[in-house]
Amino acid sequence: MSGLAASKNNPLTTAVSDLRQVFPGAELEIERVDVDGSGFLQLTAATPEGERWFTHDDRGLVERKPLSDSRIPLSKKLSGASAEDLRTVSYRPGRRMVIEEKRNGAITTVLKGYRRRKSTPAALNHRVAEEAMESGSFRIPRLLRHELELETLVFEYLDGDPFLVGKPAVEICFKIGTLLTRFQGLVRSAELKKFQAEDEFGVLDTWRGKAFAGTGALPEGWDEARRSLDEAHACLSETQWGLCHRDLHDGQILLVNGEPALMDFDLLCQADTALDPANLLAHFSLRSLQCFHGADDGTVRACGEALLDGVDRRKDGAFWNRLRFYQGTAFLRLALVYALRPKWSKLCEPLVKLGKKCLEEQIRNA
Template sequence: MVTSLHEVIARLGDSGLRLLKAIPRGPDQLNLEIQDSSRGVLTGQWHRDPARSGAVAADVEATCGAGAAWTLDHSGIVLLEPGADPRLPALRTVLRRPGAQLVAHRLERRAVVREAHGDYTKVMPPELAGRVASALFRVRIPSIAVPRLTDLDVDLGTVTTAPLPGRTFHAELGDHSVTDEDVALASKSVGAAVRELHQLTPSAALPLHDVEAELRVCRRWLTAASDHGLIPEDRWRGGLERAGALLERDSAQVVTVHRDLHEKQVMILRGQPVGLLDLDLLGPGDPALDVGNLLAHFELRALHARSRPDRPWVARAAFLEGYAPGPRLMTRAAGYVLSTRLRLAAVYAFRDAPADLIEDLLNPAKDRGAVP
């Protein structure tokens, strides 16, 4: 019987599968996103009780058809065919389109499909489709490009957009043919664009994502990592308290924030506006949240060493030059850098990530990004 994430990874590997990410759904369940070299992206679940995985397989087959789910022996792992998801019934319909390719799938939450003509279709619970689509119309700033809506079906829960030109800032950082000067220019423009985003009047119709909400998300991930035996609680509790103390020093300004800003959400094309992807969480919040989240991701890339070790720091300095934050915002950003690092430690603990990366994320004093 499989009893831990590490055993889940090993059991999948024995079947020629690679875990992309695991999402905790309580101490006894994980939702899985898996890469299969022959079938592409699969989803699945692990249950501590193997009988539960058998029941899930039966339920999925009853909804999505025979053969849509199967279990791996008595491991507690149930796997779903590409597109099988009882909560996202439109996904299989979208995948039947000629040339459609499943790019990502978070079971019961969301999937992304690349259409044959290049557009991307997000499939989600129908009640979310209208909000996701409307976010695309809230950002009307000359220095920012957002995906153009090409199709919307609220009843099915599908939102289709045209791709943005250019490539992700993540790719720019990792490209050795791109000079530090070009990286700095791009990052400075990102800083200026994010500052303009934060000038937009926040929508009163959307819920405020305040400090308590952000710390709650972070605590949920860290608690799950402890529940699954991945990170001891005494390794993160003090850091989370320090983050909370930094964020409670003064009240936050409320602006329109992206809420998931990192370098994979930013598109760069020389001479063109900065592109922003995945505006699904756009809403009222603290501007320091976006700043701190992006700074923490620069640190993550430095720890990953996917580019020259100093490249993310070049980007970091230029971003701050472009955004030009004041001292109060930077104090709060320091709190969000810390909370984001802790959350990322938990997120990567649920992936097949190197142990030293998790350790470095838990120890901000180990690298030069500890002080904004």
């Protein structure tokens, strides 16, 4: 794969080849790949009829169907409903699934089902996010009920448009920055667990293991860039704590009546106020590399500047120190994530270079 060091042992290549053999002539695009705790690949493939899910393990290629997933209690509901009433929009085998529910042909609610004992922490996180909304932050889907027996959260369905990085989004990016500052200031976030700067090392180590297990290699220059992280961490300014989404990217933002709404609070925590904007900025740059919906360096730069204007921390040198650190870790993580996506593995090397550039700038200016 372009962007990865050469390897004779590439399980992902084998899995994709097996998938093509099982479905010859089918229009399949590998959208997402993960590696489970046993080192086996979990693949999400887009087809004209919708997404399909597969595991590639010692048995070879095995299709995974949400209806048959006994580890997620919500699967019971699928067996008693027609395909017209429920549509699976997201699925991670053995972990969680997201389903849209229709009535009279219109989507009314979104059901998010977890494995056992995982829905209660998710519900608590969402309640905190709702408090942030009520304090003037992002619009979020309201939690309508918690069906504990099905380990499922039932949300209102928000009808909106995707947030796309580009010139028309500059004004929205300023609004996102403003709302993010309000979101971070929620006092009750003190009840949530803390995500420390050093926890980024564990996240990167996990993804390093996944990328190597999945491809038999690492992105060119990744280990070298990772070594610079120790020096960057030593130069890090004092943490400024706030409410943190911790998975903030453009795909988590929906425009409802032209206003930004925010989704998915499973990773909600306390963390540095630089983490969320850094992660979002890194994803802006990723969209430029992908030329996603026409994104380029100029539009991404304009969107990034508008976001930071909204955050209103430009004169805070300590904030820039922490922002560059978290941008660096975000780019290094994205390089590993996209090493597992065949269509985009060519982006691994430029993502590593961007991460290294951010860390070097942080160290130089510390």
